[in-house]
Amino acid sequence: MQLFFNATSPYARKARVAVLEKGLAGRVTFVETDPWASPAELVALNPLSKVPTLVTDTGAVVTESDGIIQVLDMLGGHPYLLPPDGPARMELLVRSGLCQGLIDASFIAVIERRRPAAGQWDDWVARQRSAVIRSLAHIATSFVLSPARFDLGDIALACALGYLDYRHPDLPWRQQYPAMAAWQDTADQRPSMIATSPN
Ligand SMILES: N[C@@H](CCC(=O)N[C@@H](CS)C(=O)NCC(=O)O)C(=O)O
Structure with a gap:
């Protein structure tokens, strides 16, 4: 998986913290980028040109920090970051x-x-x-x-x-x-x- 982030974004920080808390760092390549510059690599994946953006192993592009964290919770094991229901x-x-x-x-x-x-x-x-x-x-x-x-x-x-x-x-x-x-x-x-x- 790839996680596009920038170092000062509080939204990207949520996703980065979740990756680490879930013990998924070994499965994620962190890609630092400047979303405000609309870099081609990011825009090709996410037309919003925002971070965080997660690309899963199956090629799904997930936007929005809360959505990304829900996906991470589905992919990884304990600890769960959201109760199921x-x-x-x-x-x-x-x-x-x-x-x-x-x-x-x-x-x-x-x-x-x-x-x-x-x-x-x-x-x-x-x-x-x-x-x-x-x-x-x-x-x-x-x-x-x-x-x-x-x-x-x-x-x-x-x-x-x-x-x-x-x-x-x-x-x-x-x-x-x-x-x-x-x-x-x-x-x-x-x-x-x-x-x-x-x-
Ligand atoms: N609601 C989004 C907000 C994401 C967001 O606005 N990220 C900022 C960086 S802090 C961004 O990429 N802005 C670039 C732009 O709006 O062009 C989330 O929770 O992930």
């Missing part, structure tokens, strides 16, 4: 969906600031930052986090918080939510998180 899967989808949205809002705010200054929409950045702040408060009060578990929801949260540290260091989430910061510090010690750190 029932209330546990529902609970995981609640967590992973919100954390994906947290990444989206954080990412959109960064991309908006890359436009020429005259074309930037400050209210749009403020809206995304408000969504980030509200989501962090919601996660801190409603998620049950455990260092013993590292499923898709936890991978998404760890990559979201890592992206905030990397791209939004002015946000004082660590001071506001020390229990979440402690959880993240533990997650950051995992070999999969160390190997994929953007720093």
